[in-house]
Amino acid sequence: MGLLVQGQWRDQWYDTESSQGEFNREAAQLRNWVTADGEAGPSGKAGFKAQKGRYHLYVSLACPWAHRTLIFRQLKGLEDYIDVSVVSPDMLLNGWTFNRGEGSSGDALFASEFMHQIYTRNKADYSGRVTVPVLWDKQTNRIVSNESAEIIRMFNSAFNALTGDEQDFYPQELRSEIDEINAFVYENINNGVYRAGFATTQRAYEQAFDALFQALDALELRLSKQRYLVGNRLTEADWRLFTTLIRFDAVYFGHFKCNLRTIESYPNLSQYVRELYQYPGVADTTDFNHIKRHYYFSHGQINPTRVVPKGPRLDFTRPHNRRFFA
């Protein structure tokens, strides 16, 4: 794991010294938007019009943030519009790599060895972390965005006129409610598992742990009364929660020490995660080999032997019974 400093790769683990052992996630820096007409989006520059075959998505199958973008690509029928390169689950001295021997698809555009080369191709003196997902524009040879929360909103609507798919997972009338639950889920759950797992003091870990399980308890109650996070309509908020829940029992419970309870032991959350997993196309975006291998093998600070556990046995294809709410 490392980062770029003025275009030079440096192998360096997260700094938690200056924050009393707390892990703070750096904000994504590249924030342009693909739009239907090429006008500028809520941030960044104009000039990224939705077109078939123009954009390329770089993902890790292990990464919950990248997983959101793969799900939206699938849900919105964009497979033939946006192609994908997958990095290896092993993220070691050189960060994310395209090593085929280690499970990468290779870099379909430039045959690069490392993901950091995609960042310096975009900006030769880039400084910052080299994260996935990345949405690349083949026409201008630039990164459009490295923020998953925004990439899924582009996928949700920018290509509609091309694909004819009008499904809306961020409907106008529910936006404030979706934004509110997203903020809660991000802070306590999506990023909360990382704050627990990457904490380097007992206090920072326990704070993240307590907030995480309080939040899961709150959502368990909510999902005992309604089918989805925002009433009975499936929205972006559910997909953002899903990518953390689906990794929880396999990885976060053990590796990140989020072990008060499993998701399996929550009656409603466990059925809810199964329902989302069984949604058409979603299982195909979920790869437990990459997920387990990435975390246990890449985080030498947490698991120095790099031994990947065999269990637990999980079956997300069992009936979910959530239709009861319909």
Ligand SMILES: N[C@@H](CCC(=O)N[C@@H](CS)C(=O)NCC(=O)O)C(=O)O
């Ligand atoms: N804000 C970003 C976060 C993405 C992110 O942190 N991805 C992780 C993988 S799960 C990563 O690439 N980490 C590498 C690093 O931090 O150096 C997003 O949601 O797109």
